[in-house]
Amino acid sequence: PDDCLPKRLLSLNVSGSPFIHTFTRNYTFLSCTFQNEGSQFIPIDCLSNSTHFVSAVPSLNLPNPLPASCYVISSLFVPVAGQEQQYDGNFKGEFSQDLVLTWDRPDCRYCESQEQLCGFDRNNNNQLFCFSYQTGKYLLYGFISK
Numbered sequence: 001p002d003d004c005l006p007k008r009l010l011s012l013n014v015s016g017s018p019f020i021h022t023f024t025r026n027y028t029f030l031s032c033t034f035q036n037e038g039s040q041f042i043p044i045d046c047l048s049n050s051t052h053f054v055s056a057v058p059s060l061n062l063p064n065p066l067p068a069s070c071y072v073i074s075s076l077f078v079p080v081a082g083q084e085q086q087y088d089g090n091f092k093g094e095f096s097q098d099l100v101l102t103w104d105r106p107d108c109r110y111c112e113s114q115e116q117l118c119g120f121d122r123n124n125n126n127q128l129f130c131f132s133y134q135t136g137k138y139l140l141y142g143f144i145s146k
Contacts, residue, residue, distance in 0.1 A: 004044075009099075027075070028062050028072055029054060029056050029074050031073050032069045036067055040062075106118065111128070
């Protein structure tokens with residue numbers, strides 16, 4: 001929404017969905033009455049306004065105590081592209097890219113290995129089937145269990 005990935009992250013809940021994230025990094029989102037100086041306070045312009053400046057800090061780098069003008073909005077695990085868990089200074093890059101989620105159910109690897117798509121059988125939701133990219137025709141030999 002509003003071309004603001006951090007806004008989506010603050011309300012994102014993938015529990016109960018088939019989506020998973022492979023790698024995460026813990027960030028703390030702060031709201032402050034003025035913009036704090038310092039490299040660990042990365043401003044999030046799309047969440048800020050004229051009276052509050054929102055920033056995010058890798059939770060490992062969270063200052064203790066917090067500046068008096070700040071309060072914690074939320075701490076959350078943010079899906080990131082790789083497994084490196086050290087803050088590398090590229091925070092803005094992580095929040096300006098697309099969010100990548102994966103899923104492992106239904107398992108479509110068989111169909112994909114045959115260069116086909118998979119889908120649920122309309123008559124039996126417990127079965128998957130493979131179908132051709134080019135023709136869109138169902139391939140009956142491709143039935144596999146969930």
